[in-house]
Amino acid sequence: MARPTPLSGFPEWLPAERAVETYVLDTLRRTFELHGFAGIETRAVEPVEELLRKGETSKEVYVVSRLQGEEDGPQERRLGLHFDLTVPLARYVLEHAGKLVFPFKRYQIQKVWRGERPQEGRFREFTQADVDVVGAETLPFHYEVELPLVMAEALAALPIPPVRIAVNNRKIAEGFYTGIGLTDVDAALRAIDKLAKIGPDAVAELLRSDAGATAEQARQALELAAISGTDASVADRVRALGVTNDLLEEGLGELVALVEAASRRVPDTVVADLSIARGLDYYTGSVYETTLVGHEDLGSICSGGRYDSLASDGTRTYPGVGLSIGVSRLVARILGAGLATASRAVPTAVLVAVANEEARGLSNDVAAALRARGIPTDVAPTAAKFGRQIRHADRLGIPYVWFPGTDGHEVKDIRSGEQVPADPATWTPPQEDLTITVQRT
Amino acid sequence: MARPTPLSGFPEWLPAERAVETYVLDTLRRTFELHGFAGIETRAVEPVEELLRKGETSKEVYVVSRLQGEEDGPQERRLGLHFDLTVPLARYVLEHAGKLVFPFKRYQIQKVWRGERPQEGRFREFTQADVDVVGAETLPFHYEVELPLVMAEALAALPIPPVRIAVNNRKIAEGFYTGIGLTDVDAALRAIDKLAKIGPDAVAELLRSDAGATAEQARQALELAAISGTDASVADRVRALGVTNDLLEEGLGELVALVEAASRRVPDTVVADLSIARGLDYYTGSVYETTLVGHEDLGSICSGGRYDSLASDGTRTYPGVGLSIGVSRLVARILGAGLATASRAVPTAVLVAVANEEARGLSNDVAAALRARGIPTDVAPTAAKFGRQIRHADRLGIPYVWFPGTDGHEVKDIRSGEQVPADPATWTPPQEDLTITVQRT
Numbered sequence: 001m002a003r004p005t006p007l008s009g010f011p012e013w014l015p016a017e018r019a020v021e022t023y024v025l026d027t028l029r030r031t032f033e034l035h036g037f038a039g040i041e042t043r044a045v046e047p048v049e050e051l052l053r054k055g056e057t058s059k060e061v062y063v064v065s066r067l068q069g070e071e072d073g074p075q076e077r078r079l080g081l082h083f084d085l086t087v088p089l090a091r092y093v094l095e096h097a098g099k100l101v102f103p104f105k106r107y108q109i110q111k112v113w114r115g116e117r118p119q120e121g122r123f124r125e126f127t128q129a130d131v132d133v134v135g136a137e138t139l140p141f142h143y144e145v146e147l148p149l150v151m152a153e154a155l156a157a158l159p160i161p162p163v164r165i166a167v168n169n170r171k172i173a174e175g176f177y178t179g180i181g182l183t184d185v186d187a188a189l190r191a192i193d194k195l196a197k198i199g200p201d202a203v204a205e206l207l208r209s210d211a212g213a214t215a216e217q218a219r220q221a222l223e224l225a226a227i228s229g230t231d232a233s234v235a236d237r238v239r240a241l242g243v244t245n246d247l248l249e250e251g252l253g254e255l256v257a258l259v260e261a262a263s264r265r266v267p268d269t270v271v272a273d274l275s276i277a278r279g280l281d282y283y284t285g286s287v288y289e290t291t292l293v294g295h296e297d298l299g300s301i302c303s304g305g306r307y308d309s310l311a312s313d314g315t316r317t318y319p320g321v322g323l324s325i326g327v328s329r330l331v332a333r334i335l336g337a338g339l340a341t342a343s344r345a346v347p348t349a350v351l352v353a354v355a356n357e358e359a360r361g362l363s364n365d366v367a368a369a370l371r372a373r374g375i376p377t378d379v380a381p382t383a384a385k386f387g388r389q390i391r392h393a394d395r396l397g398i399p400y401v402w403f404p405g406t407d408g409h410e411v412k413d414i415r416s417g418e419q420v421p422a423d424p425a426t427w428t429p430p431q432e433d434l435t436i437t438v439q440r441t
Numbered sequence: 442m443a444r445p446t447p448l449s450g451f452p453e454w455l456p457a458e459r460a461v462e463t464y465v466l467d468t469l470r471r472t473f474e475l476h477g478f479a480g481i482e483t484r485a486v487e488p489v490e491e492l493l494r495k496g497e498t499s500k501e502v503y504v505v506s507r508l509q510g511e512e513d514g515p516q517e518r519r520l521g522l523h524f525d526l527t528v529p530l531a532r533y534v535l536e537h538a539g540k541l542v543f544p545f546k547r548y549q550i551q552k553v554w555r556g557e558r559p560q561e562g563r564f565r566e567f568t569q570a571d572v573d574v575v576g577a578e579t580l581p582f583h584y585e586v587e588l589p590l591v592m593a594e595a596l597a598a599l600p601i602p603p604v605r606i607a608v609n610n611r612k613i614a615e616g617f618y619t620g621i622g623l624t625d626v627d628a629a630l631r632a633i634d635k636l637a638k639i640g641p642d643a644v645a646e647l648l649r650s651d652a653g654a655t656a657e658q659a660r661q662a663l664e665l666a667a668i669s670g671t672d673a674s675v676a677d678r679v680r681a682l683g684v685t686n687d688l689l690e691e692g693l694g695e696l697v698a699l700v701e702a703a704s705r706r707v708p709d710t711v712v713a714d715l716s717i718a719r720g721l722d723y724y725t726g727s728v729y730e731t732t733l734v735g736h737e738d739l740g741s742i743c744s745g746g747r748y749d750s751l752a753s754d755g756t757r758t759y760p761g762v763g764l765s766i767g768v769s770r771l772v773a774r775i776l777g778a779g780l781a782t783a784s785r786a787v788p789t790a791v792l793v794a795v796a797n798e799e800a801r802g803l804s805n806d807v808a809a810a811l812r813a814r815g816i817p818t819d820v821a822p823t824a825a826k827f828g829r830q831i832r833h834a835d836r837l838g839i840p841y842v843w844f845p846g847t848d849g850h851e852v853k854d855i856r857s858g859e860q861v862p863a864d865p866a867t868w869t870p871p872q873e874d875l876t877i878t879v880q881r882t
Contacts, residue, residue: 002754002755003535003536003538003754004491004532004535004536005536006536007484007486007488007518007520010484010486011484012482012483012484012533013481013482014481014537014540014541015479015480015481015541015547018479018480018481018482019479019480022480033788033817033876034788034812034815034816034817034818035812035817035818035819036787036788036789036792036817036818036819037787037788038456038459038460038786038787038788039456039459039460039463039788040454040455040456040459041453041454041459042453043448043451043452043453043566044451044485044552044554044566045448045451045566047448048508050445060507060508060509061507061508062505062506062507062508063505063506063507063508064503064504064505064522064554065503065504065506066501066502066503066504066556067489067501067502067503067504067521067556068501068556077448079448080508081505091445092453094444094445095444095445095446095447096455097444099455100455100456101786101833101836101837103822105787105819106456111485111552113485113505115507115508115509125484125485125486135822140822140823142798142801146805146820265805265809313443313444314443345479345542346477346478346479346546347474347475347477347478347479347480348477351477357583360583361702364587364706368706371475371476374475375475376474376475376476376477377475377476377477378476378477378546379587381544381576381581382581392542395542396542435474
C-alpha cells in the first residue's frame with residue numbers, strides 16, 4: 001500500500017493530540033455525572049425516513065447499505081448514520097419509555113456524521129457531547145435554567161478561554177411578533193437569525209418579503225433584536241417598546257429568571273441576547289448559543305434549547321431541554337491554536353530499562369510492582385545501550401527511567417537528570433507526573 | 442411517531458445496563474494505560490477497496506453514500522464502515538509513520554460494523570477493544586508474550602468468570618507440515634481450524650481433499666493438533682512425533698517461553714493448544730483465542746496474533762502483534778446471564794429534596810456544595826410530597842436523600858431509613874456509595 005492520504009472532513013489525531021481530546025471528554029463526562037446525568041449510547045444508524053422527518057434537508061445524511069446486500073428482502077429498512085444525538089434520543093425515549101424514569105436526565109457522547117461537501121472544509125465525522133432532560137407530558141421550567149449552567153460549568157473546566165452563553169426565549173419573539181401583528185413567526189425568526197451575517201437593512205428587507213412585515217413591523221422586530229443584557233433591565237427595555245402580550249410577558253419572566261440565576265452561579269458567562277433565533281423551528285422556550293471568547297469565528301460551540309415536543313407516541317408527549325457541544329470542532333481549535341497541550345504522548349510514567357535480554361524478567365517484575373500500585377509503566381523495547389533507552393523515554397515524554405538491579409534499584413528523572421535509589425514496592429512519582437495532564441499554554 | 446421497534450443486530454442498553462458496559466470499558470482502558478498503551482481513535486470509514494484488500498469476503502462491508510450525493514465528482518472515493526480496528530490501524534500507521542515512535546503501542550476502543558444477515562442473530566454494530574504493538578521493520582518476540590498477558594490482566598479485572606487463553610504458534614504448524622511433506626500449509630490450517638466443529642474424521646478428509654495430504658500426513662497433522670498443555674512438556678510431546686524442522690523448533694521455543702511466562706504471571710489462564718489455527722492467513726507467529734469458562738458457547742471473546750507484515754509502504758514493513766476483545770458480545774452475556782449488575786442506574790449519590798419551589802435555590806446551593814467536593818448530586822424535579830421525592834430516588838437507586846433547612850440539614854440513607862444531621866460542607870457518603878459500582882452477582 002502506498003502511503004495513504006487523509007480523507008477530507010474526517011479528523012484523526014496523533015496520540016498526544018488524542019490525549020487532549022480524551023482529557024476534554026473525561027472532563028465533560030465528570031461534570032455531567034456530578035450533576036446526575038446518566039450516560040447512554042444509541043446505535044449509529046436510524047431509519048432514513050426518521051432522519052428526514054424534521055425536514056432538515058440542509059443536513060446531508062449518509063446512507064449505509066450492505067456491499068453484497070442484493071438479496072435483502074423488503075423487510076430491510078433503509079438506514080442512515082445519525083447526524084445529531086437528538087433524533088436518536090427522541091427514538092430511544094419512545095422505544096424504552098416504559099423502562100425509563102422521568103424526568104430522564106441523560107448525557108451522550110458519540111460520533112455523528114454529516115455528508116457535507118468536502119470543499120466546504122467542514123467535518124463529516126465528529127464527536128458531540130449532549131445533555132438533555134426529557135419529561136413525560138410535563139417538564140418544569142427550572143431545567144431551562146439548570147442545563148445551560150451545567151454546560152457553563154463543564155466548559156469552564158476545559159483548557160479553553162472563557163465562553164459567552166447567549167440566551168433568548170422563543171416566547172418573547174413569538175409574543176412580541178403577535179403583539180405587533182406579525183403572523184408568520186417562523187419566517188420572521190428565520191430572517192432575524194441572519195442578522196449577524198447580513199446586517200439589519202437586509203434583514204428588514206427579508207422581514208418584508210418573507211414574513212409579510214410592514215416597514216414599521218420590521219423596524220420594531222429589529223429594535224427587539226438589538227436588546228441584550230445580563231439582568232432584569234433587559235425585560236424593562238423590551239417593555240419600553242410598548243408591546244403587550246401574555247406570551248411575551250411569560251418569556252420575559254423566564255429569561256430574567258435564567259440570567260439572574262446565571263449571574264449568581266456562573267458570573268460573567270450568560271447574556272440575554274434577543275437576536276438569538278436558532279434556525280430550528282422546534283424550540284418553544286429558552287434557546288442557547290455559546291461562543292468562545294476571542295474565537296467567535298468558530299461559531300457556536302454549544303447550542304440548544306427547550307422543545308415542548310421532543311417526541312410523541314400519539315398517547316404521550318415528551319418535552320425536553322438540552323444542549324450539545326461540538327467537541328471535535330472545539331478540540332481542533334484547541335490543537336490548531338495551541339490553546340493546550342498534553343504533558344506526554346503516552347500514559348506511561350516510568351520506563352523500566354533492560355540491562356540485557358536475559359534480565360528482562362527482572363524489569364518485568366519491577367513494572368508489575370509499579371502497576372500494582374497504579375503507576376503506568378512500560379518496559380524498554382530492547383536491551384539497547386541505556387542512552388538509547390533514555391532517548392526512547394524522552395521521545396515519548398516519559399518522565400522517569402528505572403534501572404533495576406539485583407542489589408538495589410535506581411530511578412532517574414530524565415528532565416532534571418537526578419537519579420536516586422528506589423524500591424519498586426514503595427516509590428511513587430509526584431501526583432502531577434502520574435498521569436497525562438493537559439495544561440493551557 | 443408510533444413506538445419504534447428495535448433494529449435487529451444493533452444492540453442498545455438501558456442506563457443501568459450501559460453503566461455495566463461503561464465499567465467494563467473503563468476497566469479495560471485503565472489496564473491498557475497501566476501498561477503504557479496510548480489510546481487512539483481512527484475515523485469510522487475507510488476506502489472500500491482498502492477494506493476488501495485482505496480478500497475477506499466473509500466480512501460484509503457497509504458502504505456509506507451521501508443521500509443527495511449525485512453531484513459528487515469522480516474524486517470522491519467510495520467509503521465503507523470499518524469492520525475491525527486492524528485495517529484502520531495499518532492505514533493509520535502508514536499515514537502517520539513519520540510522527541509515531543516505534544514500537545508503537547496503542548489501544549483503541551471503538552464501534553465496528555459488519556453487514557451480517559440479520560437472521561443469524563449476530564451484531565451488526567459492536568464495540569471492540571484492541572491492543573497492538575507495531576514495530577518498524579522489526580518487533581521483538583517478547584511482545585508476543587506480553588500482549589496476551591495484558592489481556593489476561595484486563596479480563597481478570599472484569600466482573601466475569603475466569604478466562605482460558607489458548608495459544609499456539611504458526612511456526613509450529615508450518616514447520617511440522619513442511620517436515621512431513623505437506624506443502625499447502627494454508628489449506629492444512631483451514632482444515633485444522635474446523636476440528637472443534639466437524640471432528641477429526643471430517644478434518645482428515647479435508648486434509649486429503651483440500652491440502653493434498655496422504656492418509657499418513659493427515660494422521661500426523663491430527664496428532665499434532667491433539668497436543669495441549671501448560672508447560673515445556675508440550676514441546677517434548679511434539680518432538681516425540683519424530684518430525685525435525687528448524688521452523689518447528691523455533692516455534693516450540695517461542696510457545697514454551699509464552700506458557701512458562703504466563704504460568705508465572707497469570708497462573709491457570711494460558712494453555713498451549715496446538716489445534717488453534719485462527720482462520721486468517723496473515724498470522725506468522727503466536728496466535729491467541731480466549732474463551733469464558735462456563736460460556737464456551739460464546740466462542741472466542743478475545744483473539745489475535747503476530748503478523749510480520751501488518752502494513753508496508755513499499756519501503757518499510759511494519760510487523761505487529763495484537764489482540765481484540767469483542768466487548769459488546771461480552772457485555773451482552775454479562776447482562777443476559779446476569780453475571781454482574783450496576784449498583785444504580787444513575788451516577789447520582791444524593792438527591793436533594795425541595796420543600797417548595799420558592800426554596801429550590803437553597804436545594805441548588807446544597808447540591809453545588811456537594812458537587813464541589815466530588816459527590817454526584819441531583820435536585821428533586823418537583824416540590825412534591827417528600828414521600829414522592831424519596832420514591833423518585835428509590836426508583837433510580839440513589840442511596841441518599843438530603844433535606845435542606847435554613848436552621849440545619851439532614852440526610853437520609855433511604856435503604857436503612859437512618860436520618861442524621863449533616864453539613865453540606867463536610868458530609869461525605871461512604872466510598873462504596875460515591876459512584877456506581879458493578880459487582881459480580
